Amino acid sequence: MDANANMHLTLNVWRQRNNSTEGGFVTYEVSDVSPDMSFLEMLDVLNERLVHEGKEPIAFDHDCREGICGSCSMYINGRPHGPLKGVATCQLHMRSFKSGDTIAIEPWRAVAFPVIKDLVTDRTAFDRIIASGGFVSVNTGNARDANSIPVRKENADDAFMAASCIGCGACVAACKNSSAMLFVSAKISQLALLPQGQTERKIRAEKMVAQMDSEGFGACSNTGACSAECPKEISLDTIARTNREYLGAKMTSSAV
Amino acid sequence: MATSPLLDAKIPAGPLEDKWNRYRSSVPLVNPANKRRLEIIVVGTGLAGASAAATLAELGYKVKAFCFQDSPRRAHSIAAQGGINAAKNYQNDGDSIYRLFYDTVKGGDYRSRESNVYRLAEVSGSIIDQCVAQGVPFAREYGGLLSNRSFGGVQVQRTFYAAGQTGQQLLLGAYSALERQVGMGTVKMYSRHEMLDVVVIDGKCRGIIARNMVTGELERHAGHAVLICSGGYGNVFYLSTNAMGSNVTAAWKAHKRGAFFGNPCFTQIHPTCIPVSGEHQSKLTLMSESLRNDGRIWVPKKQNDNRIPSAIPEDERDYYLERRYPAFGNLVPRDIASRAAKERCDAGYGVGPSKMAVYLDYTSAIERYGRGEANKNNLFNATPEQITVMGKAVVKEKYGNLFDMYKQITGEDPYEVPMRIYPAVHYTMGGIWVDYNLMTTVPGLYALGEANFSDHGANRLGASALMQGLADGYFVIPYTIGAYLANEIRSGDISTNHEAFDQTERDVRERIEKLLSIQGKTSPEHFHRRLGKIMWDKCGMARNAKGLQEAIQEIRALRKEFWSDLRVVGTANELNPELDRAGRVADFIELGELMCLDALNRNESCGGHFREEYQTEDGEALRDDENYMYVAAWQYLGESQWELHKEDLEYENIKIAQRSYK
Numbered sequence: 001m002d003a004n005a006n007m008h009l010t011l012n013v014w015r016q017r018n019n020s021t022e023g024g025f026v027t028y029e030v031s032d033v034s035p036d037m038s039f040l041e042m043l044d045v046l047n048e049r050l051v052h053e054g055k056e057p058i059a060f061d062h063d064c065r066e067g068i069c070g071s072c073s074m075y076i077n078g079r080p081h082g083p084l085k086g087v088a089t090c091q092l093h094m095r096s097f098k099s100g101d102t103i104a105i106e107p108w109r110a111v112a113f114p115v116i117k118d119l120v121t122d123r124t125a126f127d128r129i130i131a132s133g134g135f136v137s138v139n140t141g142n143a144r145d146a147n148s149i150p151v152r153k154e155n156a157d158d159a160f161m162a163a164s165c166i167g168c169g170a171c172v173a174a175c176k177n178s179s180a181m182l183f184v185s186a187k188i189s190q191l192a193l194l195p196q197g198q199t200e201r202k203i204r205a206e207k208m209v210a211q212m213d214s215e216g217f218g219a220c221s222n223t224g225a226c227s228a229e230c231p232k233e234i235s236l237d238t239i240a241r242t243n244r245e246y247l248g249a250k251m252t253s254s255a256v
Numbered sequence: 257m258a259t260s261p262l263l264d265a266k267i268p269a270g271p272l273e274d275k276w277n278r279y280r281s282s283v284p285l286v287n288p289a290n291k292r293r294l295e296i297i298v299v300g301t302g303l304a305g306a307s308a309a310a311t312l313a314e315l316g317y318k319v320k321a322f323c324f325q326d327s328p329r330r331a332h333s334i335a336a337q338g339g340i341n342a343a344k345n346y347q348n349d350g351d352s353i354y355r356l357f358y359d360t361v362k363g364g365d366y367r368s369r370e371s372n373v374y375r376l377a378e379v380s381g382s383i384i385d386q387c388v389a390q391g392v393p394f395a396r397e398y399g400g401l402l403s404n405r406s407f408g409g410v411q412v413q414r415t416f417y418a419a420g421q422t423g424q425q426l427l428l429g430a431y432s433a434l435e436r437q438v439g440m441g442t443v444k445m446y447s448r449h450e451m452l453d454v455v456v457i458d459g460k461c462r463g464i465i466a467r468n469m470v471t472g473e474l475e476r477h478a479g480h481a482v483l484i485c486s487g488g489y490g491n492v493f494y495l496s497t498n499a500m501g502s503n504v505t506a507a508w509k510a511h512k513r514g515a516f517f518g519n520p521c522f523t524q525i526h527p528t529c530i531p532v533s534g535e536h537q538s539k540l541t542l543m544s545e546s547l548r549n550d551g552r553i554w555v556p557k558k559q560n561d562n563r564i565p566s567a568i569p570e571d572e573r574d575y576y577l578e579r580r581y582p583a584f585g586n587l588v589p590r591d592i593a594s595r596a597a598k599e600r601c602d603a604g605y606g607v608g609p610s611k612m613a614v615y616l617d618y619t620s621a622i623e624r625y626g627r628g629e630a631n632k633n634n635l636f637n638a639t640p641e642q643i644t645v646m647g648k649a650v651v652k653e654k655y656g657n658l659f660d661m662y663k664q665i666t667g668e669d670p671y672e673v674p675m676r677i678y679p680a681v682h683y684t685m686g687g688i689w690v691d692y693n694l695m696t697t698v699p700g701l702y703a704l705g706e707a708n709f710s711d712h713g714a715n716r717l718g719a720s721a722l723m724q725g726l727a728d729g730y731f732v733i734p735y736t737i738g739a740y741l742a743n744e745i746r747s748g749d750i751s752t753n754h755e756a757f758d759q760t761e762r763d764v765r766e767r768i769e770k771l772l773s774i775q776g777k778t779s780p781e782h783f784h785r786r787l788g789k790i791m792w793d794k795c796g797m798a799r800n801a802k803g804l805q806e807a808i809q810e811i812r813a814l815r816k817e818f819w820s821d822l823r824v825v826g827t828a829n830e831l832n833p834e835l836d837r838a839g840r841v842a843d844f845i846e847l848g849e850l851m852c853l854d855a856l857n858r859n860e861s862c863g864g865h866f867r868e869e870y871q872t873e874d875g876e877a878l879r880d881d882e883n884y885m886y887v888a889a890w891q892y893l894g895e896s897q898w899e900l901h902k903e904d905l906e907y908e909n910i911k912i913a914q915r916s917y918k
Contacts, residue, residue: 018830036533036667044538044781051779051834056826059833061326063499065539067661068424069330091664116470117831120326124447127327131439135432136391140311140730143382143389147346150400160393160418163425167329196391 007033007099011046013058014106016115023115025104035095039082040065040072042094060119067091067231070166073173074119075106080170080229088168088231108169110178112216123169125215126183133207134187136196155193162189164232171226171234177218182226184212185242186234192245202249209246260901263516263889266691267371272909273353276375279692280735284742291316294741295750297464297479299451299506301328303423303430303722304705305485307729310433313442315734317741320477321434321443322466324450324501324836329431332487332499333725336423337544337658338407339415340387340722342380347404351412353377358910360720363409363589364685364713365863365879366912367519369887369905371692372710379731380723384416386730390429394418407718408545409589409917415719420544420658426722430729449475450836451506452764454482454513454701457756461513461701465757465764469836472829474761476752480744481700481737484510485729488684488706490523492844492851493796494788496681497529497542503840504847507688507707515696516889516901518689518709520847521855524716524864525797526682527593530665530675531613540680541665543616544658545718548586548593550621550651551675553577555614559604565615565674576600584917591715591864591877592917594679598797599875601678608676615674622647622671679797683721685712685864686854689889689903693736694728697889700740704728709887714863768828771838776821780838783818787811787841787848795852800868804856811849812896818845850890850898857900860884881912 008031016023030046037045040062047057063071072089076082082092097103105119113121151159163186171182188205191197197204220239227236259265268279286294294317298309301323309321323331343356356377361368384402388394394416395403404413418425437443448469455463455476463478489504490496511517528543554573561568576596578585588596597614606612626647630638638646648671652659662670688696688703690710695702705725712720751757794807818841826832861870861877862884870878887903 034534034536037536038538038665041536041538045536048779048781051781051823051825054823054825057834059831063325063330063501064332064335065500066335066541067664068335068421069325069332069499070327071325071330086660087664091661093664093667095667120831123326127329127435127438127445127447130329130432131435133439135436136389137436138386138389138433139314140307140386140433140734141382143385146344146384146388146394147401149388151396152400153396153398156393156396156400159391160395160425163393163418163428164421166424167327190393191391194391194393196389 007035007094007097009033009097009099010102012102012104015058015118018117019114033094035093037094038065038090039076039092039094040090058119059117062090065090068166070168073108073121073123073168073170075104075108075173077104080108080173081231086231086233088166108173110172110217112178112180113169113172121169123167125217126167126169126180128215129180129184129208129211130187132211133200133204136191137200149195151194159190159193162186162193162234162238165234166232168231170229170231172217174225174229175218176223176225177221179220179226180212180215180217181220181239181242182230182234184208185238188242188245189238192241201245202252205242205245205249206253259904260889262697262901263689263903264691265369265903266693268692272370272374275371276378283735283739286738286741286745288316290745292318294318294744295320295479296737297477297482298322298485299464299483300331300485300487300707301431301434302331302333302485302487302705303427303725304707304729305331305483306427306430306434307726308483308485308704308733309443310430310437311730311734312737313437319437319443320446320479322446322449322451324448324469326447328434328445328447329428331427332502333427333722334424335499336722337420337542338546339405339417339422339719340383340426340726341407341414341717341719342384342416342723343377343414344381344384346402347413349412351414355412356380356414359410360711360717361713361910362915363717364715365877365915366713366881366885366907367522367862367905368711368713370907370909375732376711376724376727379727382731383723383726387426387429390433392418392425392429394425405546406549406587408548408587408593409584409717410587417546420546420655423722426726430726451486451509452839453509453760455756455760456513456698457754460699462750462754463752463757465761470831472827472832474764476757476761478750478752480741480747480750481702483733484688484701484703484707485705486707488687489844489847490681490684492787492848493681493791494785495532495537495540495792497526497540500539503843505840505843507703508843508847510688510696510698510701510703512892514698515701515703516689516891517686517850518887518889519686519714519854520851520890521795521858521865522685522714522863523681524590524683524685525594525679527590527597527679528616528677529680529682530662531608531610531678541661542680542682543662543675543677545590547616547655547658550654551586551616551618552620553586553593553597553614553616555600555605555607560611565607565617574605581917588917589715589717591866594797595866597679613676613678616677617674618651618670619674622651625650683716685709685714685716689887693739694733695740702733702737704733714865768835768839771822771835771842772824772828774820774822774824776823778821778823780822780824780834780841783814783822784837784841784844786814787845790814791848791851795848795855798866798868799855801856804852807852808849808856811845811852815845818842849896853898854888854890857888858884
């Protein structure tokens, strides 16, 4: 069925045993790549070969392979998730490349995302940012009837767009400062746009930004690389809104 | 028939509609001071696990949560697309708790437990309330209220949704509730940890052995109760819509330590998935059932018709679902839609390069929506082209992300040419047997969400998986766990120095060493693929006794080969995805055998279980209520040995009927 299974590629892949050893690029040649394969399936084929040769396969995070879980995380030729706009690595297909291409594959590069092995990084900093305030404090059972909280459709739609963040970390990887501003702003925006999020609006902005800083993410200088590389195309408007939220919160802060 | 004495479902007495309310008010409570001393282990952080962990921590229990992913937010619940059902009756179209209950039992082909399903329908409304309160951005109408859509097997609009990303939004809601508790220190989160066994002391579940997947270290965790929320086992088929990491290991270890496995052969084949494109394929991608709301499914009336779809005139198309099932049309339940597609393709009417696909066509929906828009905007002289443009805009708003995904994967634009779809493994109705409290046959060990067997019978209706996962986690287990834990307040801390922990850890270590020591020639991936082929060919959409008997022999041979020719590179003391995979494939192989055994035992067709020997003249599933109206709960006795126990299903509130969607 793979009638076009004739692509040949040269891969320069970052290999690193663990966090305490140095890594480096290793070159692999792969043949018989079908344009219908996804990028990760191409890596699967290479890994199967490496295992067959008794060599360790390339470790990379992946799970749903539908572009929604946010596990996959790699630079492809220097760009987070590769050449296409609005597409995560797992949804990138080999038809986006030409036979004969050389492709460089690297793990996220950011202080706050240390490498665990090969292309696998530790992104638990994102979980800690959410734990610091990325929620509405409502215990199970406290809720009133869902339709007693009407939400303007425009706000609901904008909140949804912000909420579609998959937490992959491409925004951080794309940013020259390794800022997590787009990730943080997506959550702050979602909840700031909804009536349910109003009560904790100020404290949320303060706490999430403080947590982001303490994790070692850099400052935002509004270059927009994050949004350009975001596989869910989260808008820069969310950052503008967060700046407004944060400024307003700080100026009237009751926190000491 | 009589229910096995080992299977006490603990269904409360009284009329169906009062059972849960009365039980909730009488189940023993644990006082707040004692809750702080009781530890609960939650394995898996999908909808069921995350909602349970968060809610139990809110109540004051000490909770430890485990997931194999790098973050709890990545559990595969995130990939659910279409929606979540709830009997809110917001659309005033006659919905009620009873109707949701009835639809679910009928959809499940009368093989689910009445009392559990009724409770599910009862709490469904509270789930929507809770999620909205968390800030889950469901789709809304211009008036600001929640929007609903229809799903298969149902004639009301009760499905709440967030574009094609409902699972993502619900999971992120549960995840945020979980992280809130993590931040407060009431839940301790262990990501990149895999549960490799449960520890049973004096007949009660007292903890787990987990492997830190980064360092390889084996860890002992004690708890007064353990909740298995690890999802389904569709990946036994190798190719499925499940995530690559989805596996049966946690559930299977529980099974081997005494938890009976219920209806393992009940698997759901989803009718609308993107067809397989080649040998390299690692997984299949679902196209949400919500697409059947507006899309029409057809094949050419002529066999082996190679014309492009637009060249096939209307009267030469066979809209076979509308033809065979006029009452429900394209919205028949999943099992029926899947079999109908297989029937057409097997008969030579399939389309696409592989001929194993049917069309899902949006042309008429685009025109219908376009006309609607034209009317709304008073454009009474709109040209067909203008109508098409407006119609596409509406379709884009409703299904945009699904259309984009299809285009990304296939390279074809579904706004211009019909999608090609084919059924694929999607969900498993079977799972660990649980009683009304969601407790397994091992005291203190629970199973929630897709990991248990309880609510969907032989076929799950669309948008009910999210409902069940969250019902179990938010609204059932927080109450029912009291029935057990109220008697545990005197147990004190459980020591991980107990000899049962020593022994279980030793078992786990030996198995890992064995996997690494075989040093054969074949990768875990390769074995997995072969297992998948056996399962799909002989225990898939259609099964027969001969095939199942062959499959059991083939699986046994495969297991033997696995344990003598497996090759796992790397070591046990590092991040080693090959080792993780090997352990999971070993468990899938054992499960595969049990699934075939169960399918062979069930001499009837019901829901997703279609035995070719048992069908009506027009090819519909033929149930045998007299002999098989029971839950098959399998007790593990040893390698390739199981004992069958039966829980009779009694329907006091529903009239059993031949399921008809015609």
